[in-house]
Amino acid sequence: MLRTHYCGNIRESNMKSYVKVCGWVNTKRDMGGIIFLDLHDREGTLQIVCDMEILKDKFKIIESVKNQSVIQVSGKVRLRDDQTINPKIATGTVEVYAQDCKLLSEAAPMPFSLEEDVREDLRLKYRFLDIRRESMLSNLKFRHKIQKLAQDYLDSDGFINVETPMLTKSTPEGARDYLVPSRLHPGEFYALPQSPQIFKQLLMVGGIDKYYQVARCFRDEDLRADRQPEFTQVDMEMSFVEQEDVLKHLEKLFKYIFKHSMNIELDERFTRITWKTAMDRYGSDKPDLRFDLPIVDITDISKICKFSVFRNVVDSGGVVRAICVKGGDVFSRSQIDELTKTAVTFGAKGMAWISLRPDGEIYSILTKYFSKEDIEAIINRTEAKNGDFILFCADKLDIVRKVLGVLRLEIADIFGLRRKDDYKILFVTDFPQFEYSEEEGRFLAMHHPFTMPYPEDLDLLDTDKGAVRAQAYDVVLNGVELGSGSVRIYDAKVQEKMFQALGFSAEEIKERFGFMVDSFKYGTPPHAGFAFGLDRLVMLLTGSNSLREVIAFPKIKDGSCLMTSAPNVVDEEQLEVLKLDLFRAEISTKKKHKNHSDIDVDKVVALAMLSIKEEEKEKIKEDLLNIIEFANQLEKADISQIREKELEVVNVFRKDVVTNGNRRDEMLSNAKTKEDGLILVKKVVE
RNA sequence: GGCCCAGUGGUUCAGUUGGUUAGAACGCCGCCCUGUCACGGCGGAGGUCGAGGGUUCGAGUCCCUUCUGGGUCGCCA
Numbered sequence: 155m156l157r158t159h160y161c162g163n164i165r166e167s168n169m170k171s172y173v174k175v176c177g178w179v180n181t182k183r184d185m186g187g188i189i190f191l192d193l194h195d196r197e198g199t200l201q202i203v204c205d206m207e208i209l210k211d212k213f214k215i216i217e218s219v220k221n222q223s224v225i226q227v228s229g230k231v232r233l234r235d236d237q238t239i240n241p242k243i244a245t246g247t248v249e250v251y252a253q254d255c256k257l258l259s260e261a262a263p264m265p266f267s268l269e270e271d272v273r274e275d276l277r278l279k280y281r282f283l284d285i286r287r288e289s290m291l292s293n294l295k296f297r298h299k300i301q302k303l304a305q306d307y308l309d310s311d312g313f314i315n316v317e318t319p320m321l322t323k324s325t326p327e328g329a330r331d332y333l334v335p336s337r338l339h340p341g342e343f344y345a346l347p348q349s350p351q352i353f354k355q356l357l358m359v360g361g362i363d364k365y366y367q368v369a370r371c372f373r374d375e376d377l378r379a380d381r382q383p384e385f386t387q388v389d390m391e392m393s394f395v396e397q398e399d400v401l402k403h404l405e406k407l408f409k410y411i412f413k414h415s416m417n418i419e420l421d422e423r424f425t426r427i428t429w430k431t432a433m434d435r436y437g438s439d440k441p442d443l444r445f446d447l448p449i450v451d452i453t454d455i456s457k458i459c460k461f462s463v464f465r466n467v468v469d470s471g472g473v474v475r476a477i478c479v480k481g482g483d484v485f486s487r488s489q490i491d492e493l494t495k496t497a498v499t500f501g502a503k504g505m506a507w508i509s510l511r512p513d514g515e516i517y518s519i520l521t522k523y524f525s526k527e528d529i530e531a532i533i534n535r536t537e538a539k540n541g542d543f544i545l546f547c548a549d550k551l552d553i554v555r556k557v558l559g560v561l562r563l564e565i566a567d568i569f570g571l572r573r574k575d576d577y578k579i580l581f582v583t584d585f586p587q588f589e590y591s592e593e594e595g596r597f598l599a600m601h602h603p604f605t606m607p608y609p610e611d612l613d614l615l616d617t618d619k620g621a622v623r624a625q626a627y628d629v630v631l632n633g634v635e636l637g638s639g640s641v642r643i644y645d646a647k648v649q650e651k652m653f654q655a656l657g658f659s660a661e662e663i664k665e666r667f668g669f670m671v672d673s674f675k676y677g678t679p680p681h682a683g684f685a686f687g688l689d690r691l692v693m694l695l696t697g698s699n700s701l702r703e704v705i706a707f708p709k710i711k712d713g714s715c716l717m718t719s720a721p722n723v724v725d726e727e728q729l730e731v732l733k734l735d736l737f738r739a740e741i742s743t744k745k746k747h748k749n750h751s752d753i754d755v756d757k758v759v760a761l762a763m764l765s766i767k768e769e770e771k772e773k774i775k776e777d778l779l780n781i782i783e784f785a786n787q788l789e790k791a792d793i794s795q796i797r798e799k800e801l802e803v804v805n806v807f808r809k810d811v812v813t814n815g816n817r818r819d820e821m822l823s824n825a826k827t828k829e830d831g832l833i834l835v836k837k838v839v840e
Numbered sequence: 841g842g843c844c845c846a847g848u849g850g851u852u853c854a855g856u857u858g859g860u861u862a863g864a865a866c867g868c869c870g871c872c873c874u875g876u877c878a879c880g881g882c883g884g885a886g887g888u889c890g891a892g893g894g895u896u897c898g899a900g901u902c903c904c905u906u907c908u909g910g911g912u913c914g915c916c917a
Contacts, residue, residue, distance in 0.1 A: 181877075181878070181879090183875090183877060183879050183880090184873080184876090184879085185873060185874050185875070185876060185879080185880090186872075186873035186874060187873080187874040188875065188876080189874090189876090190879085192877070201876090201877070203875080203876095205874075206874075207874090221867085234875095235875085237875085238875060238876075238877085240876095240877055242877080243877090246877090263867075263868060264850085264851085264867080265850065265851080266850075266851050266867095267850095267851055267852075267866070267867070269866090269878080270851075270852055270866080271852075272851065272852075273846095273847085273851090273852095273909075273910095274910070275908075275909050275910085276909095278909095325917085327917050328916080328917035329915085329917070330915090330916090348917080349917095351917090373916065374916095375916045376914085376915060376916075378911085378912080378916085379911070379912090381916070499843085499912090499913080500913085589917085598917065599917050600917070601917065602917045603917075700910095710909075711910070711911090716909090
């Protein structure tokens with residue numbers, strides 16, 4: 155047995171017992187003939203006393219032991235003298251008097267200090283060391299706790315934990331999928347799941363009745379502080395329930411988690427607001443309700459005012475809305491400029507404002523454009539008092555919502571209204587069923603295509619898609635979307651109608667969702683579900699600013715991993731097996747090829763050539779080989795020269811070449827049948 | 841793809857309106873010390889100021905390009 159106790163767990167009750175402890179050497183205080191060590195493990199820190207007389211020849215091990223080396227110490231636990239008690243550590247009243255010791259693993263000098271704040275890229279490169287930090291350790295422990303609480307609750311409520319596949323089928327619409335090439339089916343790809351959506355619905359068809367899973371999900375989109383390409387959702391689905399049943403269930407679930415993790419009592423019934431109210435009153439579908447600061451509509455007042463800027467906006471179908479900031483008269487000129495800058499960044503043409511001085515004086519550029527009555531009306535509508543500040547946005551509805559929604563948050567930050575230890579949870583309900591995509595020129599499902607509209611809105615599917623309300627709901631915590639769910643369509647006919655409304659042809663439905671539509675023919679229970687982001691919840695509850703603080707091995711902004719340097723170039727042989735033919739286009743930009751001598755001519759490739767004509771393919775290969783040759787001729791690596799040369803030749807065909815995989819994906823999804831796919835792949839292989 | 845911020849020994853930072861040989865703390869190496877706890881004392885090594893170019897008599901400092909990391913918009917059913 156290497157150890158009998160964790161370092162951090164030794165207490166006075168262990169007095170006089172002979173213990174074996176193992177851990178990392180944190181600090182060494184060498185007095186000459188006696189050395190004090192702080193030995194650390196996940197449970198805490200323990201002082202080890204090493205006496206030259208006792209350890210004899212082993213004493214030199216301790217004398218030369220390096221910081222963060224792993225050692226084993228055996229000895230007696232003894233009480234410290236009163237004067238030598240260390241109140242800073244939990245084991246501060248005791249120490250282990252070493253009888254024997256062993257160096258288990260010597261540590262090289264640490265690349266950074268575990269005590270102070272360090273550049274994040276360094277932390278991520280050496281994540282295995284970073285995890286030894288107190289903050290990371292406690293975040294991971296807390297994450298485990300939250301996950302367990304969720305599972306405990308769901309277990310006790312009769313949910314069955316079922317695993318669904320990671321290798322699954324690419325889903326149209328929504329986020330980009332991560333694709334996994336199939337060796338046994340050259341030219342075909344699995345997709346990693348964006349969520350277990352379809353499978354959990356099929357589990358309902360299968361009679362599981364109540365399902366949950368702590369599910370890994372993948373989305374190939376750009377990252378943010380609160381968005382990682384792979385993340386974890388606590389996913390659940392229930393049969394024979396209506397929306398209200400799910401919401402009640404979620405209230406209980408989150409109450410349970412908050413109670414047992416933070417000792418916070420959430421309200422019995424969470425605040426519920428409809429999507430439209432959220433958008434109009436708070437300018438966001440995930441409003442932060444730790445403060446009010448509502449948006450007020452003054453379109454009707456503006457329509458008849460003298461200020462042509464406002465009037466014109468209203469006449470051309472826009473809206474004018476305002477926020478009254480209580481005590482906002484204290485804003486400095488530069489703060490107002492900052493707010494204006496934000497407004498412009500998010501699409502506003504500018505930001506008008508009125509300041510009501512404490513003495514009642516009205517200070518604004520608007521005073522000369524507005525009549526006294528207009529201003530009175532605005533003040534009344536916004537319920538402004540002396541000392542308040544009213545700001546306006548006049549534009550198209552979606553821009554006004556967005557701009558004022560963002561300004562509302564910025565103002566709250568100025569007044570410090572977004573306290574991290576304040577938690578305000580709510581439901582946003584009645585999301586629109588569809589969202590119009592300017593880019594694609596058609597309606598897309600706002601939640602997903604399996605979401606059930608309100609029965610009374612079903613008729614609008616044919617006449618007014620934009621007005622259809624879905625039985626879809628989000629849980630929002632402090633302005634962050636924690637998770638979402640919906641009542642699902644369980645009638646094959648309604649589902650088919652929905653697919654049609656989304657513009658899928660009969661063949662597309664069959665190809666993409668055939669098995670699902672089919673399954674619904676054999677007796678499907680009404681069902682509904684929900685999923686929340688475990689990472690996000692843990693981030694909020696730990697007060698972290700980024701998901702990376704609560705994920706053991708996260709990806710950085712560009713989706714790569716600084717520790718493993720994934721994704722990376724794979725061997726030709728691996729591509730060969732998969733029947734994939736690639737050539738590498740971004741020779742000089744890839745960090746792996748900073749130095750031209752790293753460029754392996756044999757592996758020059760990249761960008762799937764699926765969409766490229768044969769004759770072009772040869773030309774591109776030739777051009778790239780030229781670039782490599784040029785690079786190799788340079789005396790020293792000079793990226794800018796290589797890049798110039800690259801651009802010179804690459805630009806010619808760049809527009810035809812798929813640099814980011816988009817075109818390739820498009821081609822693949824256009825290849826509707828297996829035969830099409832095979833033809834494409836054959837083209838490439840030849 | 842756009843915009844914004846940052847980069848100075850291993851780490852965290854300082855570095856004035858451009859001006860001698862770029863500093864400090866911690867860490868590291870060597871020596872001393874038997875009750876320290878962020879031990880202490882003495883001595884030492886370690887920097888092409890992310891990279892390239894430009895302006896200048898002179899650049900860590902100003903300009904351009906680029907790399908790396910972060911934030912954000914687009915995107916994220």
